[in-house]
Amino acid sequence: MTLDTNPSATLAAFAAGLQFDAIPAPVLRRTEDLFLDWYASALAGKGARPVEAIEAYARSMGPDSGRAEVLISRRTTSPHFAAMVNAAASHFAEQDDVHNGSVFHPAAVVFPVALAIAQDIGASGREFLAAVVAGYEVGIRVGEFLGRSHYRIFHTTATAGTLAAAAAAGRLLKLDAATMLHAFGSAGTQAAGLWEFLRDAADSKQLHTAHAASSGLASAYLARSGFTGARQILEGAQGMASGMSSDADPARLTDRLGQRWATAETSFKYHASCRHTHPSADALLTLMQTHGVEADDIESVTTQVHQGAIDVLGRVTVPATVHQAKFSMGTVLALAAEYGFAGLNEFEAHYLAPRVAALRDRVTMQLDAEVDQAYPQRWIGKVTVTTRDGRSLSARVDEPKGDPGNTLTRAEIEDKAQRLAAYGKGATPAEVQALIARVWAVAEAPRMDRWLEARA
Amino acid sequence: MTLDTNPSATLAAFAAGLQFDAIPAPVLRRTEDLFLDWYASALAGKGARPVEAIEAYARSMGPDSGRAEVLISRRTTSPHFAAMVNAAASHFAEQDDVHNGSVFHPAAVVFPVALAIAQDIGASGREFLAAVVAGYEVGIRVGEFLGRSHYRIFHTTATAGTLAAAAAAGRLLKLDAATMLHAFGSAGTQAAGLWEFLRDAADSKQLHTAHAASSGLASAYLARSGFTGARQILEGAQGMASGMSSDADPARLTDRLGQRWATAETSFKYHASCRHTHPSADALLTLMQTHGVEADDIESVTTQVHQGAIDVLGRVTVPATVHQAKFSMGTVLALAAEYGFAGLNEFEAHYLAPRVAALRDRVTMQLDAEVDQAYPQRWIGKVTVTTRDGRSLSARVDEPKGDPGNTLTRAEIEDKAQRLAAYGKGATPAEVQALIARVWAVAEAPRMDRWLEARA
Structure with missing residues (x-):
């Protein structure tokens, strides 16, 4: 041998x-x-x-x-x-x-x-x-x-x-x-x-x-x-x-x-959707903040994306389920525009809401040479918004929130953990607090035994 | 939907x-x-x-x-x-x-x-x-x-x-x-x-x-x-x-x-080797029987095969294990020539025997247009043997033994079952006999419960 x-x-x-x-x-x-x-x-x-x-x-x-x-x-x-x-x-x-x-x-x-x-x-x-x-x-x-x-x-x-x-x-x-x-x-x-x-x-x-x-x-x-x-x-x-x-x-x-x-x-996910939608969502949020645009002001959105986003997201038009909504670029951008964040609760409660659905149908993806070439090493987000009053505005982000250069703090990760546990009712806030302390000290743990006691 | x-x-x-x-x-x-x-x-x-x-x-x-x-x-x-x-x-x-x-x-x-x-x-x-x-x-x-x-x-x-x-x-x-x-x-x-x-x-x-x-x-x-x-x-x-x-x-x-x-x-396997070797083995056995050729008479063998056989078998030259020997065309043809059958016991006992190894190294595969075109619907076997006394002989089989048109009888299947069970010491001959009777009556079984009692 x-x-x-x-x-x-x-x-x-x-x-x-x-x-x-x-x-x-x-x-x-x-x-x-x-x-x-x-x-x-x-x-x-x-x-x-x-x-x-x-x-x-x-x-x-x-x-x-x-x-x-x-x-x-x-x-x-x-x-x-x-x-x-x-x-x-x-x-x-x-x-x-x-x-x-x-x-x-x-x-x-x-x-x-x-x-x-x-x-x-x-x-x-x-x-x-x-x-x-x-x-x-x-x-x-x-x-x-x-x-x-x-x-x-x-x-x-x-x-x-x-x-x-x-x-x-x-x-x-x-x-x-x-x-x-x-x-x-x-x-x-x-x-x-x-x-x-x-x-x-x-x-x-x-x-x-x-x-x-x-x-x-x-x-x-x-x-x-x-x-x-x-x-x-x-x-x-x-x-x-x-x-x-x-x-x-x-x-x-x-x-x-x-x-x-x-x-x-490795990146943390901030929005609760397919990662391919995050650069666009962050670019849209940046645009809205920079230009003082509200959801109501938006006539249509074009987001410039890499081919992989089109391959994975392209086929969902009207989502039939919450899960499918997370792969709908239109739904994600509409939720971000309406609520400032496309989180688990936003999806559950609003993915088919009339205002969300209306904006969803005015979102288009467009293959972009720069974004496509940078991908997958970099996930650039670009959007162009046409406003109701006729302006055409653009914005970009070079690192979506959660990426290594724009990562979450431990406080943000702890908040996210509490939201996730609450969403599935997987643990009480106090239990999550104890888990958090134990995770931050895991390098000192002599044995990785049980983490959660069986519920009464 | x-x-x-x-x-x-x-x-x-x-x-x-x-x-x-x-x-x-x-x-x-x-x-x-x-x-x-x-x-x-x-x-x-x-x-x-x-x-x-x-x-x-x-x-x-x-x-x-x-x-x-x-x-x-x-x-x-x-x-x-x-x-x-x-x-x-x-x-x-x-x-x-x-x-x-x-x-x-x-x-x-x-x-x-x-x-x-x-x-x-x-x-x-x-x-x-x-x-x-x-x-x-x-x-x-x-x-x-x-x-x-x-x-x-x-x-x-x-x-x-x-x-x-x-x-x-x-x-x-x-x-x-x-x-x-x-x-x-x-x-x-x-x-x-x-x-x-x-x-x-x-x-x-x-x-x-x-x-x-x-x-x-x-x-x-x-x-x-x-x-x-x-x-x-x-x-x-x-x-x-x-x-x-x-x-x-x-x-x-x-x-x-x-x-x-x-x-x-579906075909039954007769030889205990990769199926891609069976047409060639049966053609060789046919040739030896037809022409009265013994293993000692064989100088070299060329077998005409489909591309799939070359893809799967091509890379084994000297087998390192019994399992690899079952993917060695040379070994399979040499065992068949020596013992009339390339069975489990023949592999175990003789796959590296000097006479088998010597003939193995004189076996060549050759892509054949007719065989390749018929495959995979039909698995045609063709061999050409050069004898020590200088003759060139050929033979073919159109359906290797075990194929639907040349299938095994129930008696042959029962014999094979006894050989297989004995090989792994998985059941005694009497137990296999009882299993056989139960299989032939399975269509009448009200419940498919246990088939073998735990050993004492």
């Missing part, structure tokens, strides 16, 4: 060897921010029909006790099912994080796996954080590697997410480099997730994260048992890129490993 | 509506043949390292009781895990069935799911058989639809298999047509499986069937709970074919539903 030096192997060796002490403190602090943001997103999934269907499946097929928590129900089960349900739950409210360059939502596939295994084996907070960073660094690079052609058909969070989950799981299970590479092989050959569901506003998005988390977790456990996988599942001639991408760039897989911390490039 | 008449919907409606009484008796009898053949293949997986690793995962993550049997260990658990392990087990020995036109192994993904659910809900033998036929008819058509371009990168048994599993599961759960279509959507968006593992002789093949079975099963249960999926997951603009095929033909999805019984087109 020769020494593996291909990109898959180099990435696997990095994930297997990542030490807590090698991670810069600001990256660790950002990882804690991402943890709280994820935890609250999972609580926000409580009660959602698709999430509860996955929890019902987990109840019927999995064990009814264990050391891993299902956050929405506060029961415990095996890591496989806890990861599955928590992954589904945290990707429901469309408030979980996103890495721009890879168009990948790392939290929803990394944290469920890391938390479930850490609880099961009683890992320390430091081990947990190192595993999370391993998952983020791997998943983001895999997403970047698979490229834009992949994202046109495949939900990168589902596909790259399976590798991210395997990396986090493998790191917690202390797989060596060769064994981690086997876990990658098993993960990559299970990676799946198609955008076709958007056309019907179907529930697949939560299934995608559930599947990525549980399949990636399984891959790491199987590797630990000696189960082997392809050594070049990412870049090989019959591997993921060969089957599912036409512009894959293997150099992205090993881009500045250990020097560039992709984890800290 | 408009009435769905797209190919995915038509196929789902067929699977949901298939009645036992509508299935011709010869198709039902063939389904029983396939059931015994599958059951014995699953028993043959007992003790195999990759299969036992998957069983260990199922033990650690799933419940330790239930109504669904894990055949290799005789324990019971939930349908999810029983299907997962039995699917892995039945695809290990490379003796499970194959449908030529779709290059798809239906048994390993359909029977595990149908048996696990039937046991769990106490379905009748008739319901079980109808569900199996639904799974075969769907999976075969999906494989044909995805086409040759798909198979170059993807393991069709893994991808089409997820839909086949969903169809069988959905039929047993009595999903209506619309709900079955949701199950298809969830299955298709989880469909995965890449050939990359062949390069390293890795264990992914058993993971592929395990994944297809458990994901397809989950899709049906989720649909029953109201979880929705894409309505055109197969042929939609961001569906399976769009992402994973360049020659997909939607007409294949609905080809003569209810008139053409693809189930009965």
Whole structure:
């Protein structure tokens, strides 16, 4: 057996060897921010029909006790099912994080796996954080590697997410480099997730994260048992890129490993909608503030976007559900114009309100060369508003709120966590307050045991 | 909501509506043949390292009781895990069935799911058989639809298999047509499986069937709970074919539903190797018999094959494992020449024997226009042998042994079942004899409960 030096192997060796002490403190602090943001997103999934269907499946097929928590129900089960349900739950409210360059939502596939295994084996907070960073660094690079052609058909969070989950799981299970590479092989050959569901506003998005988390977790456990996988599942001639991408760039897989911390490039979501709508919403809010424009003053809006936004959002005209509304550029801009923020409650209460619907139908997307070229490294927002009194106004934002250069403060993240928990009734404000304190101190935790007591 | 008449919907409606009484008796009898053949293949997986690793995962993550049997260990658990392990087990020995036109192994993904659910809900033998036929008819058509371009990168048994599993599961759960279509959507968006593992002789093949079975099963249960999926997951603009095929033909999805019984087109494997080697092996055996040639007389062999055989088998030169030997055309032809049959025991005992290795290295594959054009509808075998005394001899077979026109008798299937069970020590000859009797009477079974008692 020769020494593996291909990109898959180099990435696997990095994930297997990542030490807590090698991670810069600001990256660790950002990882804690991402943890709280994820935890609250999972609580926000409580009660959602698709999430509860996955929890019902987990109840019927999995064990009814264990050391891993299902956050929405506060029961415990095996890591496989806890990861599955928590992954589904945290990707429901469309408030979980996103890495721009890879168009990948790392939290929803990394944290469920890391938390479930850490609880099961009683890992320390430091081990947990190192595993999370391993998952983020791997998943983001895999997403970047698979490229834009992949994202046109495949939900990168589902596909790259399976590798991210395997990396986090493998790191917690202390797989060596060769064994981690086997876990990658098993993960990559299970990676799946198609955008076709958007056309019907179907529930697949939560299934995608559930599947990525549980399949990636399984891959790491199987590797630990000696189960082997392809050594070049990412870049090989019959591997993921060969089957599912036409512009894959293997150099992205090993881009500045250990020097560039992709984890800290991850953005928080401010609006409760598909990330592709955020630059436009922020540009519109900037325009309204700069020019003193009110919603009533707006005759029409044109927003200049990248092709990916048109691909993902293009087909929704009149949203049939709240979820579909989050993929409707017109609805998002109309809610932002009316309420100053397109949040969970704004969607629930007003997505079909007559004033919102009227403005929605006067919003147009236009492909813009500058925005498209900058994407996905930068998500520029541009809007042009025609006012009722005949003016044509334009505005732009270069970093939407929540991006690394325009990030949320811990106070803003705490507020968002309270809103998310309240939305799903997943925890009381006092419980969330206690969770917050515990998250900020997670690096000192000797054991990652239970986080929420079962309800009376 | 408009009435769905797209190919995915038509196929789902067929699977949901298939009645036992509508299935011709010869198709039902063939389904029983396939059931015994599958059951014995699953028993043959007992003790195999990759299969036992998957069983260990199922033990650690799933419940330790239930109504669904894990055949290799005789324990019971939930349908999810029983299907997962039995699917892995039945695809290990490379003796499970194959449908030529779709290059798809239906048994390993359909029977595990149908048996696990039937046991769990106490379905009748008739319901079980109808569900199996639904799974075969769907999976075969999906494989044909995805086409040759798909198979170059993807393991069709893994991808089409997820839909086949969903169809069988959905039929047993009595999903209506619309709900079955949701199950298809969830299955298709989880469909995965890449050939990359062949390069390293890795264990992914058993993971592929395990994944297809458990994901397809989950899709049906989720649909029953109201979880929705894409309505055109197969042929939609961001569906399976769009992402994973360049020659997909939607007409294949609905080809003569209810008139053409693809189930009965399925072939049994006679040799214990990759099906792509069988036409060549049978042609060589025909040549040796016709011309009175012994293994010692052979100087070299050229076998004329289709491109798919070169794609799948091309990269193995000196096999490193028994499993890899089953993908080595040279090894298979050498075993056939030496022993008259490339069976499980021949592989185990002799795959690296000096005489076998010497002949292996004198075997060449050559792309043949006639063979390639006939494939995958017909798997023609052609060989040319140069003898030590300087003759050049040729032979062909138009249907390898086990194909529908050259099928195995029930006596041959029973013999094969005994060999398979003995190979894995999965059951005693007396137990297999009892299983055989029960399989031939399955259509009369009021309830599909346990098949094997736990060992003392």
